[in-house]
Amino acid sequence: MLERKTIGVDMGGTKIHASLISGKEIISECTLDTPAKESEKAVLDRLIEAIEQVFQSDCEGIGIGVPSVVDSEKGIVYDVVAIPSWKEVHLKEILENHFKTPVYVNNDSNCFALGENFFGKGINASNFIGVTIGTGLGSGIIIDNKLYHGANTGAGEIGSISYKDGIIEQYTASEFFTSKGLDGEELYKAAKNGDQKALVTFEEYGKNLSEVVKIILYAYDPEVIILGGSISNAFEFFIEAVWKDLEDYMYPIALKTLKIEKSELKNSAVLGAAALVYNFKTETILES
Template sequence: MEKAILGLDIGGTGIKGGVLINGHLEDIRSIATPAHQDKEHILETIALFIESYLHHDVAGIGIGIPGLVDVNEGIVLGLANIPAFQHVELRRFLVERFAKPVFINNDANCFALGVHKYGVGKEFKNLVGITLGTGVGGGIVINGHLYSGVTSAAGEWCSAPYLDNNFEYYCSGKFFHNFYHQRPKSMAKMALNGDPTAIKAFEEYGHHLGELIKHILYALAPEAIVLGGSIRKSFPLFEKSLYKTLSTFQYPTVLEKFQILLSELDETAIHGAVALVEVEPEVVNS
């Protein structure tokens, strides 16, 4: 039987899993996260979910979480929207339970690694992955290797100061909620139907995202930035204003070799978690 790699995406509302076999992601399913239970209950829920996959010949387990991780020790330092999951020795718990290698990282880092290993980022040695959804997540691949930084915090541009707040306030779904009291998906439908206010909202959004990308370019000058998350599906609505803002970047020779791409993977988080198992020994951590 072909060895399988199990990938888990653990979030505040759901835990999603899938196995990579012969290069294909299979057996994708999910369960609800018991977010308000105690740590022991949450750990047991994760373990039982993993057990349900063991009819596959699982060689290793990769896990992405929306929080900070001590990558070397496999300790979850904090998990968004799950109050009890603070400083949890998740790797030790799972290794003792299943006697299989376990690798854990931030979910945005997993996204970047997933698009580099399995998606549109395959051809690039240096790229940044940005997820645009309820928040803004970022991951960095340098010279073909994931750069996690201290406690997997590299690429947290969401918290970098911008205007009167931070980039997440202006570049995530929060922008549409805070300034237009609408969800991005609803706003996109309005814009596609010709609503001038919605069209203007996406033009403004594109400008802010362009400023974030300029910020990244000044720091890293990657070959490509890959956009993920639900808002990427509305890219045609903010593409023009984004590139207009990007044209003010001070180093045109960088822009000549730079691309913005949209992730085509439906299960990038699981792909990225799986990729941790294959490349984790070469990850650069600081």
């Protein structure tokens, strides 16, 4: 199944990245700017243009990851913050009518988890959580080898849980650094050069991220937690603090088998979107 052609689309407020994929290999790709401030139709037209650049008639389906709430069954996208005109877009219906091929739409964090499930470090795990840490904090949940996304693909919105004087995302995503007047990428470079201030900052970050891990453990008790997103590049500088702050976790037996790993999946956004197609076909086979 994984050698068949699919299209994965990473739909963002800045860029639209569409790729024709066979297995893990990207055969062709197209990246266009998202006209985020323009009309719903203007954004749709740009999305269609990007897909058309890589589309082939023998594609088995198109998977699209979007940073928003999605009715994954009907393929309706709601209230995309980064694209103000997208309040209720019937994306599946529109694109299936245009391309005459199945289309699957889901939240981008769920796509990340599916990508790890089919292509990455989640291949050998039946129960794991994929956590993206970058501009925001999102998570995708795999239970018994199936994606669990809740009624509105809103399951796993751990970043919105109250923490300190705000929400967890403020302390575990890019705002943690910008609120201190720091540039995360520059801080990472400084840490690599042994800068003590940078190392202490990442240690503080790790303590905050440990609270996310505790919530995941209490709620889902997974085998593995896989970290992705831009901040995960600094994994080596915060992971020790994460583990150290887990010492007060109520069920230490779970920590003996828990793995916390950094994603090594290249092109994870489009591969994760393409995995929506594989996921549907796998579920269809299992149910038949």
